[in-house]
Amino acid sequence: MNREKHISSAFDRDLETIQAQVVRMGGMVEAAISDAAAALESRDEELAEEVRRRDKGIDALEAQINEESARLIALRAPTATDLRMVLAVMKIAASLERVGDYAKNMAKRTHVLSQLPAIEGAGMALRRMSSAVDKMLQDALDSYIRRDADLAEDVRQRDLEVDQMYNALFREFLTHMMEDPRNITPCMHLHFIAKNVERMGDHATAIAEQVIYLVTGELPDDARPKSNSVPADPVPAPEGEG
Amino acid sequence: MNREKHISSAFDRDLETIQAQVVRMGGMVEAAISDAAAALESRDEELAEEVRRRDKGIDALEAQINEESARLIALRAPTATDLRMVLAVMKIAASLERVGDYAKNMAKRTHVLSQLPAIEGAGMALRRMSSAVDKMLQDALDSYIRRDADLAEDVRQRDLEVDQMYNALFREFLTHMMEDPRNITPCMHLHFIAKNVERMGDHATAIAEQVIYLVTGELPDDARPKSNSVPADPVPAPEGEG
Numbered sequence: 366m367n368r369e370k371h372i373s374s375a376f377d378r379d380l381e382t383i384q385a386q387v388v389r390m391g392g393m394v395e396a397a398i399s400d401a402a403a404a405l406e407s408r409d410e411e412l413a414e415e416v417r418r419r420d421k422g423i424d425a426l427e428a429q430i431n432e433e434s435a436r437l438i439a440l441r442a443p444t445a446t447d448l449r450m451v452l453a454v455m456k457i458a459a460s461l462e463r464v465g466d467y468a469k470n471m472a473k474r475t476h477v478l479s480q481l482p483a484i485e486g487a488g489m490a491l492r493r494m495s496s497a498v499d500k501m502l503q504d505a506l507d508s509y510i511r512r513d514a515d516l517a518e519d520v521r522q523r524d525l526e527v528d529q530m531y532n533a534l535f536r537e538f539l540t541h542m543m544e545d546p547r548n549i550t551p552c553m554h555l556h557f558i559a560k561n562v563e564r565m566g567d568h569a570t571a572i573a574e575q576v577i578y579l580v581t582g583e584l585p586d587d588a589r590p591k592s593n594s595v596p597a598d599p600v601p602a603p604e605g606e607g
Numbered sequence: 608m609n610r611e612k613h614i615s616s617a618f619d620r621d622l623e624t625i626q627a628q629v630v631r632m633g634g635m636v637e638a639a640i641s642d643a644a645a646a647l648e649s650r651d652e653e654l655a656e657e658v659r660r661r662d663k664g665i666d667a668l669e670a671q672i673n674e675e676s677a678r679l680i681a682l683r684a685p686t687a688t689d690l691r692m693v694l695a696v697m698k699i700a701a702s703l704e705r706v707g708d709y710a711k712n713m714a715k716r717t718h719v720l721s722q723l724p725a726i727e728g729a730g731m732a733l734r735r736m737s738s739a740v741d742k743m744l745q746d747a748l749d750s751y752i753r754r755d756a757d758l759a760e761d762v763r764q765r766d767l768e769v770d771q772m773y774n775a776l777f778r779e780f781l782t783h784m785m786e787d788p789r790n791i792t793p794c795m796h797l798h799f800i801a802k803n804v805e806r807m808g809d810h811a812t813a814i815a816e817q818v819i820y821l822v823t824g825e826l827p828d829d830a831r832p833k834s835n836s837v838p839a840d841p842v843p844a845p846e847g848e849g
Contacts, residue, residue, distance in 0.1 A: 438680045438681055439684045448677050448681055451677075452677055459701065549785055549791070560799070
């Protein structure tokens with residue numbers, strides 16, 4: 366970290382308090398992802414319900430982080446560099462809140478999917494994808510605490526793998542749907558979940574990019590290159606179409 | 608608006624400048640929605656490309672609003688009520704940015720969909736849904752500028768209609784997919800777009816809720832009741848399944 370020493374460290378102490386809350390929020394979100402994925406795979410509606418319930422705590426923590434950040438700005442009137450750090454905290458909290466929402470969403474679909482024909486291997490594939498994202502998120506927050514731009518860059522690169530997992534699943538779901546119309550409804554839901562997990566990866570990447578910005582003063586040139594990508598290529602051409 | 612008169616109005620002037628930027632951002636986002644929907648319906652790839660290009664301007668404006676808001680907080684050290692207003696501006700800008708992203712997303716799929724069999728009526732239905740959301744967004748921003756909690760409440764209510772439009776489309780796409788496997792791929796893309804338009808409605812609602820919070824000091828109890836809803840009921844039971 367290349368910022369000047371403070372004469373007073375009151376700002377630093379306040380910021381560290383807020384950062385600790387962000388780390389706690391990260392832990393809650395990570396638990397939400399893995400529990401939602403586990404609930405989906407084992408059709409455990411109780412666990413899914415718990416993930417939904419816990420999301421309120423995540424939202425409340427974000428609100429608290431926002432309030433305390435605003436208070437910190439108002440109270441200490443930080444200079445440009447410090448101000449940037451407080452804004453980064455708020456952005457990271459916002460990303461975590463979105464990821465928590467996606468996990469809640471996944472949990473919501475567990476009930477519907479439990480009543481539909483199972484798609485072989487889908488639960489496991491989604492859990493594997495979720496755990497890759499989970500690891501990205503952990504490392505993104507680690508890179509934030511340690512102001513480690515290299516680790517943050519590594520997180521960014523791994524987002525490509527998650528995108529590839531998504532594209533492979535998308536292809537697989539299409540195949541299942543074309544094979545048997547009874548698979549269409551469950552695959553629609555599973556596809557949504559896969560897309561949401563891919564979006565979680567985008568948010569972990571956004572956190573990593575904030576870290577790179579904090580450390581180097583610049584956002585990566587091709588910021589979030591894969592965000593919202595459309596799987597144009599992997600779509601099998603519909604039979605009999607020109 | 609029930610906040611005390613300021614002795615100095617420097618804060619108000621600064622805030623009004625930022626608000627004007629939010630309104631401008633709103634205009635850009637509204638244009639993005641309607642152009643993206645028009646491009647999709649008429650398979651106009653050039654217009655879609657323009658929507659994608661213009662999204663950078665929307666993102667840049669959000670960054671500017673964030674910076675100026677932060678500077679305003681640092682410079683004027685606003686009290687609780689004023690601080691809340693600045694934070695609301697930032698939240699509204701963040702919602703607009705997300706809506707812009709969804710519009711860009713819709714535009715991205717125009718190219719893929721242009722090469723797939725057309726689904727009758729889908730383009731028109733999506734344009735109608737988009738224009739309902741567009742109107743919600745306009746009214747949400749209007750309610751913000753006029754601090755009109757009634758109009759904001761009206762916007763919230765209209766989100767239910769958008770959710771219904773989405774559920775109807777979801778059912779329709781499922782029917783098309785079950786009728787003919789060649790419809791599966793285009794319907795997957797169209798379904799995504801429909802879901803994204805529904806999410807735009809959620810963001811317009813979030814803006815309306817910020818307005819209610821600013822005016823009344825409280826968020827509506829059942830904040831965002833329809834956000835991320837899973838269409839459990841409207842899913843036709845797969846044939847031959849128990």
